[in-house]
Amino acid sequence: MTEETTIVQRNAMSGRRAALRALGVLLGGGAAARAAVQGAWPQGRPIKLIAAFSPGSASDLLARALAPELARALGATVVVDNRPGAGGTIAATALVNAPADGYTLMSQTAAHAINPAVYPSLPYDTLKDIHGVAPFGAMPCVMVAAPAKGYRDVRDLVERAKTRPGVLNYASAGIGSSTHINAAKFAQAAGIEAVHVPSRGTAEALTEVMAGRVDWFFAPLASAISLVKEGRLQALAVGSGERAPALPGVPSMAEAGFAAAQYTSWAGVFVSARTPPAIAQRLHAAMLQALEATPVRERLAALGVTPMPMSAPQFDKFVADDVSAMAALVKSANLKLTN
Numbered sequence: 115m116t117e118e119t120t121i122v123q124r125n126a127m128s129g130r131r132a133a134l135r136a137l138g139v140l141l142g143g144g145a146a147a148r149a150a151v152q153g154a155w156p157q158g159r160p161i162k163l164i165a166a167f168s169p170g171s172a173s174d175l176l177a178r179a180l181a182p183e184l185a186r187a188l189g190a191t192v193v194v195d196n197r198p199g200a201g202g203t204i205a206a207t208a209l210v211n212a213p214a215d216g217y218t219l220m221s222q223t224a225a226h227a228i229n230p231a232v233y234p235s236l237p238y239d240t241l242k243d244i245h246g247v248a249p250f251g252a253m254p255c256v257m258v259a260a261p262a263k264g265y266r267d268v269r270d271l272v273e274r275a276k277t278r279p280g281v282l283n284y285a286s287a288g289i290g291s292s293t294h295i296n297a298a299k300f301a302q303a304a305g306i307e308a309v310h311v312p313s314r315g316t317a318e319a320l321t322e323v324m325a326g327r328v329d330w331f332f333a334p335l336a337s338a339i340s341l342v343k344e345g346r347l348q349a350l351a352v353g354s355g356e357r358a359p360a361l362p363g364v365p366s367m368a369e370a371g372f373a374a375a376q377y378t379s380w381a382g383v384f385v386s387a388r389t390p391p392a393i394a395q396r397l398h399a400a401m402l403q404a405l406e407a408t409p410v411r412e413r414l415a416a417l418g419v420t421p422m423p424m425s426a427p428q429f430d431k432f433v434a435d436d437v438s439a440m441a442a443l444v445k446s447a448n449l450k451l452t453n
Contacts, residue, residue: 155393159217160191163383164209166202166222167287168315172334172417173202176250176381177221179413183404188396194221198315201225201290203233206384210238214388216397219247223334224292224379227436231444232290240437242387245394246429248401249382251419254354255296255332256339256361258347260324268350268370271330275306283309285319285331292379293319295440296332296353300367303374323347334379335360335418354378360418380422380436382429398426 163181165174177194185192197205202225212218230240238244257268265271275282284301286294289312301308311328313319316337322328324346332353339360341347351370352358354377367376383401385394404410405421414421424432 155216155396156188156190160193161185161188161216162195162212162218163192164205164218164220165194165196166198166205166220166225167196167291168198168317169196170317170320170337171198171223171287171315172253172336172379172381173221173223175336175417176414176419179410179417180221180250180383180401180404183407183410184400186407187400187403199288201229201232201288203229203236206240206244207237209384209386210243212386214386214390216385216389216393218386219397220244220384221250221381222384223253223381224436225288225290226384227433228290228292228295228440228444230437231441241430241434244384245387245389246424246426246433247383247385247394247397248405248426249380249422249424249429249432250405250414251421252378252380253417253419254335254352254358254378255293256335256342256352256358256364256418257300257330257350257367258320258323258333258338258342259330259350260326261345261348262326263329263348265348265350268365268367268372271350272304272306272372275304275308279307280309282306282329283311285311285313285322285328287316287319287334288312288314292377293332293334295443296375296377296379297330299377299443300332300353300372300375303372320347339416339418358418359420360416381419382433394426 163177165177167173174196181192181194197208202222205220209218209220229236259265284297286297313322316334319331320333320338323331335358338347342349349361349364351365351367352361353367355366355368357364357366385397
């Protein structure tokens, strides 16, 4: 007699209590799984939502937009905890090392899929140790510069860079970040030599650009849009192939004449792969509920995020495909992401 047959018989003979016990066994046999099935999770403990980059970054802004509604959906407190550094790998390591009980989540961008190509000795397996809860959506970067630089458009910037090879510079939110890969693709597509100035996060990079110490930055649209609208930054182009609804007057990189430079980032929430399925499923449902809440939908739209609804398995496949695509891109295009 198989274990599955025994479980079915127990369910039939013992009613609801035995069924919950059996389902707990199927979900991994842990107390956390049984508690989730019985509705006792979360209970009396705050949920930590780790933001993989610094305050003001896309992962941070999106986490803070989501947290109140996610807390409401779960009936729990959700606290945002910034763990910036190394393209989000510090945050991912903290997630993997935390107890897999659903009380630790991570808000991360497309850097998650780029990191395996940049850091060959990660202390975790990107696909095996971390699973997706749900995506926030797609979000392009926007190429910004200080208005004082006086660039007429992207082509003007390229012409200046070509007259002074290796003199102009560009910022990134860190080596291997989506802001870095967009800039590296642009430099290659434009045929220019420029110096990469990695920052300790988006906020620092934006500060350097506004101060004129860095010539340009492919900033996450979510982080730069308010500065663009205030006139503190000049938006030259969005890094994607199409214009961003949040900045309809700014051309796409394809319209600017550099279609090969286009790149669209994304962001989502992740959990340890060891998390009991019942908890992971409840987190997914709660996040979808939170994303549908009017305050969150309006905030994400204002930040230039385009929804891309997916199930958790679909999100995992999307990430796996992006990991492969980024590895192939870095290798075939010989993108220099280490300096």
